[in-house]
Amino acid sequence: MSGNASSSLSGTRVAKFYEMLFSPLEGSTAWACMQCGLCSSSCPLGDAMEYPPRRIIAEAWNGSLERVIRSPSVWMCVGCYTCSYRCPRQLDLTDTVWPAVRDYALQEGIQPPAELRTAFQNLYLYGNVFGYSPRKRLEWTKNLEVAVRDLSKIPERVEVLWLVGCYPSYHPRNQVVARAMARILTALGVRWGILGKEERALGDCDRLFGEEGLFEMLVENNRRLFERFEFEKIVLLDPHAFRALEKFYPRFGAVLPAEHYTTFLASRLDQIRPWLKNPIQARVTYHDNCCVGRRCRCFEPPRQLLQAIPGIELVEMRRNREHALCCGGGGGGMWLDAFITEHGGRRLSDVRIQHALETGADILAVSCPFELSRFEDAAKVAGAEDRIKVRDILELLAESMGLGEGGG
Amino acid sequence: MMNIVAVVRLVPDLVEQLVVNPEEDNLDWDQTALTLNESDDHALEEALLVKEKHHGQLTVVAFDYGEIDQVLYMAAAKGADRIIKIAWPHPEPPNSLEMVGALGRLVPTLQADLVVMGCQSQTEFFGMAAAQLAARLGWPYVGVVRGVQNQAGGGWWKVFKEYPGAVLAEMEVQLPAVIGILTASQPPRYVPVSRIRAASQTARFETIDGMAKPEESAVNIRRVYLTPATSHAEMLKGTEEEVARRLVDLLVERGVLK
Amino acid sequence: MIRRILVPVEIYRNQVTDLTREVLAAARVVGGEQCEVVACVFGEPPPEAVARLQVADRILILRDGQVGQPVAIAQAAVLSRRLAQLGVDVVFVGSSSWGLDLAPLLASFVDAPLIANCQNLECTTEGLRATCRICAGKLLVDVEIGQRLAVVLLLSGSYARYEVPPGKGVIEKCEVAPEEWDARVTFLRWVEPAREDIDITQESTLVAVGRGIERQENLTLAEELAEALGGVVCGSRPVIDQGWLPPTRQVGKSGMTVKPKLYFALGISGAPEHVEGMKDAELIVAINRDERAPIFNVAHYGIAADLFDVVPAIKEALVARRQEV
Numbered sequence: 001m002s003g004n005a006s007s008s009l010s011g012t013r014v015a016k017f018y019e020m021l022f023s024p025l026e027g028s029t030a031w032a033c034m035q036c037g038l039c040s041s042s043c044p045l046g047d048a049m050e051y052p053p054r055r056i057i058a059e060a061w062n063g064s065l066e067r068v069i070r071s072p073s074v075w076m077c078v079g080c081y082t083c084s085y086r087c088p089r090q091l092d093l094t095d096t097v098w099p100a101v102r103d104y105a106l107q108e109g110i111q112p113p114a115e116l117r118t119a120f121q122n123l124y125l126y127g128n129v130f131g132y133s134p135r136k137r138l139e140w141t142k143n144l145e146v147a148v149r150d151l152s153k154i155p156e157r158v159e160v161l162w163l164v165g166c167y168p169s170y171h172p173r174n175q176v177v178a179r180a181m182a183r184i185l186t187a188l189g190v191r192w193g194i195l196g197k198e199e200r201a202l203g204d205c206d207r208l209f210g211e212e213g214l215f216e217m218l219v220e221n222n223r224r225l226f227e228r229f230e231f232e233k234i235v236l237l238d239p240h241a242f243r244a245l246e247k248f249y250p251r252f253g254a255v256l257p258a259e260h261y262t263t264f265l266a267s268r269l270d271q272i273r274p275w276l277k278n279p280i281q282a283r284v285t286y287h288d289n290c291c292v293g294r295r296c297r298c299f300e301p302p303r304q305l306l307q308a309i310p311g312i313e314l315v316e317m318r319r320n321r322e323h324a325l326c327c328g329g330g331g332g333g334m335w336l337d338a339f340i341t342e343h344g345g346r347r348l349s350d351v352r353i354q355h356a357l358e359t360g361a362d363i364l365a366v367s368c369p370f371e372l373s374r375f376e377d378a379a380k381v382a383g384a385e386d387r388i389k390v391r392d393i394l395e396l397l398a399e400s401m402g403l404g405e406g407g408g
Numbered sequence: 409m410m411n412i413v414a415v416v417r418l419v420p421d422l423v424e425q426l427v428v429n430p431e432e433d434n435l436d437w438d439q440t441a442l443t444l445n446e447s448d449d450h451a452l453e454e455a456l457l458v459k460e461k462h463h464g465q466l467t468v469v470a471f472d473y474g475e476i477d478q479v480l481y482m483a484a485a486k487g488a489d490r491i492i493k494i495a496w497p498h499p500e501p502p503n504s505l506e507m508v509g510a511l512g513r514l515v516p517t518l519q520a521d522l523v524v525m526g527c528q529s530q531t532e533f534f535g536m537a538a539a540q541l542a543a544r545l546g547w548p549y550v551g552v553v554r555g556v557q558n559q560a561g562g563g564w565w566k567v568f569k570e571y572p573g574a575v576l577a578e579m580e581v582q583l584p585a586v587i588g589i590l591t592a593s594q595p596p597r598y599v600p601v602s603r604i605r606a607a608s609q610t611a612r613f614e615t616i617d618g619m620a621k622p623e624e625s626a627v628n629i630r631r632v633y634l635t636p637a638t639s640h641a642e643m644l645k646g647t648e649e650e651v652a653r654r655l656v657d658l659l660v661e662r663g664v665l666k
Numbered sequence: 667m668i669r670r671i672l673v674p675v676e677i678y679r680n681q682v683t684d685l686t687r688e689v690l691a692a693a694r695v696v697g698g699e700q701c702e703v704v705a706c707v708f709g710e711p712p713p714e715a716v717a718r719l720q721v722a723d724r725i726l727i728l729r730d731g732q733v734g735q736p737v738a739i740a741q742a743a744v745l746s747r748r749l750a751q752l753g754v755d756v757v758f759v760g761s762s763s764w765g766l767d768l769a770p771l772l773a774s775f776v777d778a779p780l781i782a783n784c785q786n787l788e789c790t791t792e793g794l795r796a797t798c799r800i801c802a803g804k805l806l807v808d809v810e811i812g813q814r815l816a817v818v819l820l821l822s823g824s825y826a827r828y829e830v831p832p833g834k835g836v837i838e839k840c841e842v843a844p845e846e847w848d849a850r851v852t853f854l855r856w857v858e859p860a861r862e863d864i865d866i867t868q869e870s871t872l873v874a875v876g877r878g879i880e881r882q883e884n885l886t887l888a889e890e891l892a893e894a895l896g897g898v899v900c901g902s903r904p905v906i907d908q909g910w911l912p913p914t915r916q917v918g919k920s921g922m923t924v925k926p927k928l929y930f931a932l933g934i935s936g937a938p939e940h941v942e943g944m945k946d947a948e949l950i951v952a953i954n955r956d957e958r959a960p961i962f963n964v965a966h967y968g969i970a971a972d973l974f975d976v977v978p979a980i981k982e983a984l985v986a987r988r989q990e991v
Binding site: 527578628630632 | 678762763774779780795800801807808810811816852853857859896907913916923927928952969970980983984
């Protein structure tokens with residue numbers, strides 16, 4: 001269904017699409033593709049895609065995008081970076097080709113799946129994917145015993161501007177993790193602040209979904225917002241948001257020092273170690289998130305944190321580090337499980353939980369907000385909630401530091 | 409060429425808590441976030457579908473109140489050909505009578521064949537703009553409509569009026585007419601933000617002054633207040649397991665378990 | 667002082683609607699004993715329908731020809747020409763699909779004020795007072811009008827349980843000339859939904875899902891609970907609009923009205939349009955993260971928690987209970 005009566009490709013939109021593919025800002029030009037198919041065969045959903053990355057590029061060479069953008073496979077990429085990681089010609093597939101195709105589809109009036117539409121609408125209207133009021137962003141701090149510096153109310157110079165993120169702010173399961181982070185930062189004597197009700201999504205999800213215009217809007221608003229505050233660095237819980245700040249915001253003139261919490265805390269391990277008094281006697285396996293892990297080749301800091309906790313026996317899943325299997329939540333995947341399963345794919349978290357169970361681990365440790373609910377669901381579906389618990393690294397640290405919920 | 413007019417309105421956004429003013433005779437409009445009236449969103453979609461199918465020209469009309477420009481850029485990005493803002497330089501949004509008055513003066517100047525708007529708006533209590541606009545114009549009206557079609561051609565159009573139980577009344581309407589839409593034939597289309605932003609650069613709005621006049625209703629407002637909870641459920645508290653067990657006990661006690 | 671209230675009667679599938687009966691009861695309650703309640707029927711009614719109108723003092727039947735067609739604009743015009751000579755003070759209309767067209771058109775035709783979304787009414791010496799419920803049920807407005815002809819659109823619910831004594835029930839017939847009928851709108855036929863699906867109005871246990879279910883795939887949660895309870899899944903309007911459930915599963919004002927023994931409301935806020943369709947369920951259990959959700963005003967038992975945590979726990983508790991038995 002196209003917004004225009006004629007289905008011919010509009011001149012400027014096509015030109016923009018081709019520029020993104022053949023003169024990309026990062027990675028090789030699509031002309032360099034050698035059609036080896038490594039991307040398609042590596043893609044965890046490749047066999048369900050009518051047009052996996054290789055075919056998209058082939059069609060782009062021929063200028064025959066009509067069918068590609070009308071195919072459901074346009075919405076099936078979950079942003080796991082496996083194809084980008086493996087491409088022998090270094091095409092920036094995940095961050096450039098996929099958003100380009102999706103952006104083009106949207107411009108041509110192709111309607112994204114309904115749940116994605118709602119997520120976009122909510123981001124646009126309320127600055128979070130849930131459609132909750134921005135005024136409710138501080139509800140996670142209710143009854144929190146440590147002081148919260150709300151910079152939007154009282155601007156002051158801080159060391160760390162902590163961008164809490166939408167899931168930790170609003171979602172009950174993730175709010176526990178937010179509180180753990182607050183307590184840990186305070187215990188370490190870090191001078192930290194948050195943006196309170198003025199915080200909005202950074203926009204990475206929609207950027208990957210192809211909603212470039214929405215991303216630009218969010219970047220502009222956020223850039224103006226950050227300019228009002230003084231801080232040394234930004235720390236984030238969400239690897240996707242970290243990626244947006246690190247890789248894409250500079251393209252809009254917003255160059256901000258940013259770290260994911262795992263690297264931030266790992267660099268302070270010497271300060272943290274004395275606090276880790278309570279042992280956690282458990283076998284723990286760690287799931288590498290895609291954005292900080294495979295994309296940034298950053299695998300050790302989360303493991304250092306876990307290994308510092310007394311009592312933890314760290315075991316690895318057979319697919320780990322750069323070979324980790326994505327949970328399926330990125331690139332819009334959080335909203336597209338039904339769509340993906342309807343079109344021949346499967347929920348990747350259901351597959352990944354089996355990898356975790358195979359290790360005999362008691363705890364599956366994660367460091368991305370999506371993963372918490374995805375893996376807990378997967379454990380339930382597998383009937384394994386008694387065998388394996390899912391915990392964010394922050395929850396485990398807090399517990400060992402005596403800073404857990406209810407002071408435990 | 410067919411001339412379609414769609415009217416869009418802003419209403420309080422219920423995502424936020426509503427705030428009543430200190431005099432308790434209105435909402436505190438300064439503290440009230442506004443959003444597009446849902447059935448107007450559907451009306452716009454239906455108007456776009458009619459325009460596309462019948463090669464018509466679509467004019468979108470709105471009162472110049474609040475952040476209506478964002479809504480109008482969205483309408484332009486979706487395909488509106490002409491956008492008219494009715495000047496409204498007042499602190500409170502126009503009421504139904506004022507809307508009917510202004511639209512009743514404007515529509516005849518537009519040579520419209522079809523006017524679509526949402527059949528209801530959540531702040532209406534002493535007027536219903538869609539139906540009463542039709543009466544003001546002396547035009548036919550059908551409301552609570554899902555879907556407007558003209559397969560046969562000619563001046564008769566089919567509309568499907570929603571009844572309970574997923575039943576529809578298939579009706580025929582002679583144009584020109586006002587149709588009050590509840591839901592469109594398909595969900596309101598998504599338009600990428602980049603198109604809305606592009607529209608904000610290129611779209612031209614026409615503003616018409618003096619069309620709208622303040623009007624008082626014969627209905628006097630004595631008090632406006634948030635709905636108090638009259639009765640309340642017995643809330644079950646505890647861990648999930650505790651709550652679940654208690655609930656199952658209750659269901660057994662009440663004899664509703666098979 | 668209201669001397670005469672006129673209630674336009676909605677006949678649907680050869681029956682006087684429940685809402686019309688409620689509005690007639692409301693007219694009797696609000697008008698008081700001194701007030702004359704006139705039920706106005708468009709077209710010759712089926713005999714069983716007349717029996718349901720006995721609350722009225724006068725049953726005015728407008729006939730013949732097309733007057734019985736459910737074309738509100740034409741019926742409003744016909745009625746508008748007779749209100750003055752009938753000496754009507756107020757017209758009470760039920761807030762149905764038909765009423766939502768009829769009432770505002772009628773009000774405009776006779777240049778009378780309209781009070782819409784009205785949940786209760788009171789007759790005073792000066793005129794009429796009403797409370798209107800707007801903004802998805804979150805806001806109330808108390809209004810009043812002086813002594814003059816007015817049209818009121820009454821929401822269902824407030825007067826549903828009143829038992830009122832029969833009125834005089836005098837039948838009058840009045841001819842409507844064919845020229846009076848506005849032929850610019852015609853009714854062709856009823857379009858029934860495809861009936862291969864379950865009839866939720868016949869089910870004794872329903873598990874309803876609302877926006878809080880978040881994604882289509884989470885319906886399995888509701889389906890599992892329904893299965894454990896021996897019931898069926900249904901939904902509020904947003905879920906149907908998304909296409910996650912067929913229209914035959916919609917509960918609410920423009921969907922089905924259900925009266926099951928057990929009604930679970932999962933992730934449903936409790937907007938009036940939905941509540942209207944299920945408020946008479948015998949036992950209502952609501953689960954919603956927001957403890958201030960209006961659904962808790964209608965439910966008998968409530969759980970303010972994440973349904974994704976609670977529903978699986980309930981399912982397990984049910985399974986465990988069955989195993990004990």
